[in-house]
Structure formats: C-alpha cells, structure tokens
Amino acid sequence: LRSVDGRLDVELTAALVETEVAGRIVRALSYRDRIPGPTLRVRAGDRITLRLRNGLDAPTNLHTHGLVVSPEGNSDNVFVMLDPGEAFDYDYRLGPDHPPGVFWYHPHHHGTTAEQLFGGLFGAIVVEEPEPVAATRERLLIVSDTGFDAAGNLHVATQAERMLGREGELVLVNGQLGASIEAAPGDREHWRLVNACSSRHLRLQLDGQRMSLLGIDAGRYAEPREVEEVVLAPGNRAELIVTAVEGESVLRTMPFDRGAMGMAGSPPSATTGADLVSVVVRGEPEATAQPTPPATTSAPPEPRDLRGGPVDVRRIVTLAMGMGGGMGGGPAFTIDGREFDEGRVDLAVRHGAIEEWTIVNTSPMDHPFHLHVWPMQLVEVDGEAADVVDHRDVVHVRARSTTVVRIAFEGIAGRTVFHCHILDHEDQGMMAVVEAT
Ligand code: C2O
Ligand code: CU
Numbered sequence: 001l002r003s004v005d006g007r008l009d010v011e012l013t014a015a016l017v018e019t020e021v022a023g024r025i026v027r028a029l030s031y032r033d034r035i036p037g038p039t040l041r042v043r044a045g046d047r048i049t050l051r052l053r054n055g056l057d058a059p060t061n062l063h064t065h066g067l068v069v070s071p072e073g074n075s076d077n078v079f080v081m082l083d084p085g086e087a088f089d090y091d092y093r094l095g096p097d098h099p100p101g102v103f104w105y106h107p108h109h110h111g112t113t114a115e116q117l118f119g120g121l122f123g124a125i126v127v128e129e130p131e132p133v134a135a136t137r138e139r140l141l142i143v144s145d146t147g148f149d150a151a152g153n154l155h156v157a158t159q160a161e162r163m164l165g166r167e168g169e170l171v172l173v174n175g176q177l178g179a180s181i182e183a184a185p186g187d188r189e190h191w192r193l194v195n196a197c198s199s200r201h202l203r204l205q206l207d208g209q210r211m212s213l214l215g216i217d218a219g220r221y222a223e224p225r226e227v228e229e230v231v232l233a234p235g236n237r238a239e240l241i242v243t244a245v246e247g248e249s250v251l252r253t254m255p256f257d258r259g260a261m262g263m264a265g266s267p268p269s270a271t272t273g274a275d276l277v278s279v280v281v282r283g284e285p286e287a288t289a290q291p292t293p294p295a296t297t298s299a300p301p302e303p304r305d306l307r308g309g310p311v312d313v314r315r316i317v318t319l320a321m322g323m324g325g326g327m328g329g330g331p332a333f334t335i336d337g338r339e340f341d342e343g344r345v346d347l348a349v350r351h352g353a354i355e356e357w358t359i360v361n362t363s364p365m366d367h368p369f370h371l372h373v374w375p376m377q378l379v380e381v382d383g384e385a386a387d388v389v390d391h392r393d394v395v396h397v398r399a400r401s402t403t404v405v406r407i408a409f410e411g412i413a414g415r416t417v418f419h420c421h422i423l424d425h426e427d428q429g430m431m432a433v434v435e436a437t
C-alpha cells in the first residue's frame, strides 16, 4: 500500500484466522488474512491514517516501531487500548525530515505483546529514500518466528520459554518457509531486513555473496561497511547492498548465545540456527551492464555525531532480573528495580536536552534495549568505544555488561516507553515510562 499525494489511508483488523503457514492450515493471528500484514510505503512529510479494528477476544493496539512521530493523542500512543470489538483511528504525521528506511508495526499491549506478535500480527513500513538507493532491485525480507501444536493452534509458551524469551520452531521470511530468490551475477540488490521475531536474535550470514551494510534501523553509516554477518536483535532492521556472485548461497541465521538463565529447568540458552532464503545467482550479467554504481546511497543525510559534544544529563539505567514477589515466585524483570507501571513517569526529560544513558545489565541474560521515538547513538558497547556514528532504536546489551548511548530529545515531545525487546521480558515488567516536556 503506497501513499498518494502525501496520504495513506489503511484499515487493519486484528483477528484469528485460518491460514496456511509452512504448508499447513493453521489458526494464526493476522491483520488482513495473511502474514505478514500489508507493507505501508510512504515518504517523509506524509500522513498515515489507519483504522485498527480489534477482532480478537483480547485487548490490542498498534505501535509503529522506529517511526519518529508523536507518541501522543491518536499518533503512536501506546497507552491507547482497544477492547474486543472496538476500533481506533490512528493518525501519524511524518515530519519533512523523517529519516528513510524500513520500520514496522506490531501490537503493544503490555502482557500479551509477545504472543500477539508470535501469532502473526506485524507488518513493515517503508519510508522511501528521496532518491532510491542505487541498485538493480530492492527486496524486503521480514523475518519472523512462530509455532503451532499438532491441532494447528498457536503454540502456548511455557513458563521457561517466557523467562528466556520464546523462540518459534518455524523461522519464516515474508511469512514463507524455504523462500528462494534469483539474481544474475553482478546484480546489486538493496535488501531491507526486519527482525520481527518476538524474542529471537538473528545472526545472518550469506556465504559466497558480498554484503555491504548501509546501517541498522534508521541510522546510516557515513560509509557502507563490508560485513561477513549481521546481528539483529529483536526489533532491529538492516539495510544492505548484496552484490550477487555466481553460484548458490543460503541466507542463514546462525546459533546465537544470548546468555543463560543459570536456572535449573531452563531451556538451552543458545538460539538455534535456521536456513532462511536460498539465493540462486546464475545466467549472463545484463548485456547492457553498467559500471557498478558507487556503494553509497544518493545524497545520504549527514549522520549527526553526538559522541564528542556536550551532554546535559547523565543517567544510569539498570536492567535486572531478580526473584519477584509475584505469584509462583517467578523472576522479576525490572528497570531500575521496578516493574512497569503505566501510571508512573520513570524518567522525566527536558525537551531539547542531550542525555547520556549508561545502560547496565546486571543479569545473566542479554537484553536488547529499545526506546520509542528518539534514536539512540552508540557511544560505548561493553567497554569499547563506538568507532563510527551508529544510530539505532534497539541496542543490544549483553549479559553482565554495559552499553552507553546518547539521545537528543529534540523535535518530538511527549510520553512513551522504553523496554527490553525480548517481548516476553517486556510483558513481564521490563518496561518503563519516559516523558519529554
Ligand atoms: Cu517494537 Cu515498544 O516496540
Ligand atoms: Cu518500538
């Protein structure tokens, strides 16, 4: 779905549907009878009006992950909740300087975000570049995971899976298992990748092909970086240029160790790998093969470097897991010692301030840290200074490690949240409220 004259009008109905996943008819969640939901294609300065209907038997809502839009009113307001049968008219206005790239939408109802996403409720939002990235073609690859029981009903996560973060046995690309793509030698493909898994990290490799990373999330490096692999925490996106080399390759996600719970009975800590897409490169390069365009986007917006500049406020934000007082004495997932309470403002920020947040993970598990609305610039990761300008909206904080970011609370004001993007952790309390006024 593409905006016309600066407007995009969309209707989505969240519902339990019968659909085909990995060759089986199953009952899954969907916005439009298929998974993923429709891709919304817009440009900076556009307005998206979106009516969401709740056809589920539980509350839901919608979040536009990564979009730099107001978190208030009918815009990206995660405090809005729709009961079953209700509808809500969202209205998102992208500023004229909105960064291009791939973003996505998913439900954000505290307590059931992970299961609704795992069930199939997600889709991509592409904010197109003012001038397209120089490439033979563009591909959008949305990676998600899910699972079903023998009767075709969605897998219900066990307590142990909720602790670690559920990982589905099916890892899908654009809703498909075993997708394949074809290209000719020398093609320059622009890939937009989305990690739409509830809790699974992706460690992507594409042996035999050349990958050049333009940036993670909406951030863009000053120069593209040649890479052997790309690690995407849940919620992260990547923009890549793949230069096709003759032969057959497989886009794979490799095993990834995200830290152990150190508790008896917990599942193994390492995420398993999976084959995602087979890439077949053959045939003659196009007869009219032009010289390879330079590996940059046209007119890249100059990435802003906050690393050396002044800082108005420094804070420490602590991610922890402890024994909770909750029923059953399960673990508590906390930020600064507290579980999420939507009625409390945890961090009050002055609009216009530049803040430095030292995110300390005291727990034995990794936690990908996500802030809505305002991108975070990496300053230091696990004791090492960031060597390039790198802006993200999800930063991965390793077990028992520290990541330092800087945030410019400029442009947009309002109240929203930050949280762990292992959505099972968010659902169990690892979320807090920030307000910029
Ligand atoms: Cu992708 Cu607060 O979420
Ligand atoms: Cu988000």
Ligand code: CU
Residues within 6 Å of the ligand: 366, 367, 368, 420, 421, 422, 425, 426, 430
């Ligand atoms: Cu977490």
